[in-house]
Amino acid sequence: xxxxxxxxxxxxxxxxxxxxxxLDDDRLEQWPDFFVEDAYYRITxxxxxxxxxxxxxxxxxxxxxxVDRVMALRKANIYEPQRYRHxxxxxxxxxxxxxGLDVVASLxxxxxxxxGEMILFAAxxxxxxxVRSGDSWKFARKDVVLDSRQxxxxxxxxx
Amino acid sequence: xxxxALAWPKEGNSRVPYRVFSDEGIYRAELDRVFLGxxxxxxxxxxxxxxxxxxxxxxxxxxPIVVTRGEDGQxxxxxxxxxxxxNLVCLKRQGNADLLTCVYHSxxxxxxxxxKSVAFRRGIAGKGGMPDxxxxxxxxxxKLRTDHFAGLVFGTLSPETPPLAEYIGNMVGGRVGRVLYGxxxxxxxxxxxxxxxxxxxxxNVRDTYHASLLHTFFTTFRVARLTNGGGVxxxxxxxxxxxxxxxxxxxVGREGSDQLYAGIQSQRAGLHLEDTRLLQQVSxxxxxxxxxxxxxxxxxxxxxxxxxxxxxxxxxxxxxKTELQWTFLGFEEDDAALQExxxxxxxxxxxxxxxxxxxxxxxxxxxxxxxxAEQQTSVVEMGGYDHVSEExxxxxxxxxxxxxxxxxxxxxx
Numbered sequence: 001x002x003x004x005x006x007x008x009x010x011x012x013x014x015x016x017x018x019x020x021x022x023l024d025d026d027r028l029e030q031w032p033d034f035f036v037e038d039a040y041y042r043i044t045x046x047x048x049x050x051x052x053x054x055x056x057x058x059x060x061x062x063x064x065x066x067v068d069r070v071m072a073l074r075k076a077n078i079y080e081p082q083r084y085r086h087x088x089x090x091x092x093x094x095x096x097x098x099x100g101l102d103v104v105a106s107l108x109x110x111x112x113x114x115x116g117e118m119i120l121f122a123a124x125x126x127x128x129x130x131v132r133s134g135d136s137w138k139f140a141r142k143d144v145v146l147d148s149r150q151x152x153x154x155x156x157x158x159x
Numbered sequence: 160x161x162x163x164a165l166a167w168p169k170e171g172n173s174r175v176p177y178r179v180f181s182d183e184g185i186y187r188a189e190l191d192r193v194f195l196g197x198x199x200x201x202x203x204x205x206x207x208x209x210x211x212x213x214x215x216x217x218x219x220x221x222x223p224i225v226v227t228r229g230e231d232g233q234x235x236x237x238x239x240x241x242x243x244x245x246n247l248v249c250l251k252r253q254g255n256a257d258l259l260t261c262v263y264h265s266x267x268x269x270x271x272x273x274x275k276s277v278a279f280r281r282g283i284a285g286k287g288g289m290p291d292x293x294x295x296x297x298x299x300x301x302k303l304r305t306d307h308f309a310g311l312v313f314g315t316l317s318p319e320t321p322p323l324a325e326y327i328g329n330m331v332g333g334r335v336g337r338v339l340y341g342x343x344x345x346x347x348x349x350x351x352x353x354x355x356x357x358x359x360x361x362x363n364v365r366d367t368y369h370a371s372l373l374h375t376f377f378t379t380f381r382v383a384r385l386t387n388g389g390g391v392x393x394x395x396x397x398x399x400x401x402x403x404x405x406x407x408x409x410x411v412g413r414e415g416s417d418q419l420y421a422g423i424q425s426q427r428a429g430l431h432l433e434d435t436r437l438l439q440q441v442s443x444x445x446x447x448x449x450x451x452x453x454x455x456x457x458x459x460x461x462x463x464x465x466x467x468x469x470x471x472x473x474x475x476x477x478x479x480k481t482e483l484q485w486t487f488l489g490f491e492e493d494d495a496a497l498q499e500x501x502x503x504x505x506x507x508x509x510x511x512x513x514x515x516x517x518x519x520x521x522x523x524x525x526x527x528x529x530x531x532a533e534q535q536t537s538v539v540e541m542g543g544y545d546h547v548s549e550e551x552x553x554x555x556x557x558x559x560x561x562x563x564x565x566x567x568x569x570x571x572x
Contacts, residue, residue, distance in 0.1 A: 055347020
């Protein structure tokens with residue numbers, strides 16, 4: 001690995017760590033800042049993804065829609081207090097076109113309810129497209145591909 | 160011993176004993192009397208399994224079912240249980256096969272469920288094997304009756320279930336056809352595990368009273384309010400219902416509506432969307448109905464929320480556990496812009512939906528709250544005591560219709 005490649009790896013690991021902590025620290029208002037203006041964000045199942053079906057459980061096609069999602073979660077939607085804990089790892093650069101990076105990473109999310117009940121809420125992978133923005137990377141596309149087709153009760157916060 | 164016996168309250172359908180949502184004996188009786196009884200349950204879309212040998216698995220209650228496209232080009236529905244020793248025959252959710260072969264002892268069935276081969280049927284070197292009087296034709300997979308309506312295929316195990324069109328009835332049947340006017344195209348599927356009895360979800364589906372009270376998004380962004388025009392259609396036997404909303408029709412004016420919703424937690428002032436594309440809609444159904452929610456007893460739901468169309472199948476998984484399966488649809492005839500609009504509007508519904516997220520949780524809240532209240536009942540009196548069609552949604556008449564359909568099957572006079 002060249003020094004440049006090592007530096008890029010560290011950049012990416014730091015980006016995904018920031019992303020996880022932003023969500024898990026409940027700083028949801030900062031979540032859209034990880035994305036470009038015309039971002040595409042989708043949460044889907046491996047079954048849909050592999051069949052090429054376009055549906056998203058969450059299907060957002062602009063950074064403004066991400067802002068709206070956070071607004072709705074804060075002010076409109078009703079759900080019990082709960083925490084997600086994201087464990088993101090196995091970050092792999094799948095492609096580098098010069099214009100951007102194709103990155104896949106694994107994620108596991110543990111959900112903890114207000115009474116302390118914990119479950120393994122989600123496991124899956126990010127299939128991401130990153131582009132340079134100044135001295136950092138931003139997500140141009142993020143497909144959150146969940147291994148299971150089942151969601152326990154509801155899916156509120158971003159993954 | 161009859162463990163599901165229950166004296167229904169003398170008030171009739173306007174009182175529901177909480178015990179029906181938690182009792183193990185009642186749940187077991189429902190699997191038998193409702194799900195294996197004289198009811199039609201959704202199995203597949205007609206065009207979902209296009210090629211001979213295509214199959215998918217589903218359930219009639221908790222009973223595993225496999226739906227196949229036969230060599231004859233017809234759809235067949237079979238109980239997915241080997242006639243030998245009861246093993247699951249099809250293990251995958253969907254696939255394609257020439258024969259359905261049980262992995263346990265390699266008994267094979269054709270796509271219509273007829274037993275075609277039994278491994279070592281004649282034994283080996285004159286020893287063992289099945290008795291001479293074993294008749295292959297007596298040991299096929301159990302076959303369901305199927306019937307179809309507007310591109311939807313339903314199944315039943317009871318010989319007594321009336322034809323599907325009659326079962327749904329003309330009034331609600333017309334509302335199915337209204338939504339499914341094209342050739343359905345699956346946009347994707349998802350599923351939700353609900354920690355509540357299956358009937359609590361069906362009550363929620365038929366509950367036109369709650370939608371704009373529980374769902375802030377509905378009310379605040381004027382997707383649907385009780386002050387909009389609309390009503391409920393309910394079959395006399397209660398089996399089928401459809402509720403409908405005309406959002407453009409403000410019965411008391413916009414300010415009047417805001418005044419009526421003032422002080423109700425679901426109306427929030429000052430909220431706005433940065434990107435309003437998901438609230439846009441195009442008129443495609445030939446009328447001004449913006450939201451239509453429809454159900455067919457026991458467990459099928461057809462939803463139109465603006466241009467978002469979805470089938471929902473409610474599968475019982477225990478007295479306090481339910482799987483809610485969603486199939487989102489467009490039509491082959493859709494242009495790219497309409498499909499994109501449907502995908503954007505899918506944000507309103509499903510497990511993460513701005514509107515229906517709360518429905519995933521509220522049944523569980525009820526389930527928790529009724530623990531220890533087996534002798535008590537709910538009060539279902541909004542709009543009176545009967546279950547007739549009305550030009551209002553400020554009523555629980557559709558819920559009373561559900562119990563009208565349920566009680567005779569369970570013997571709860």
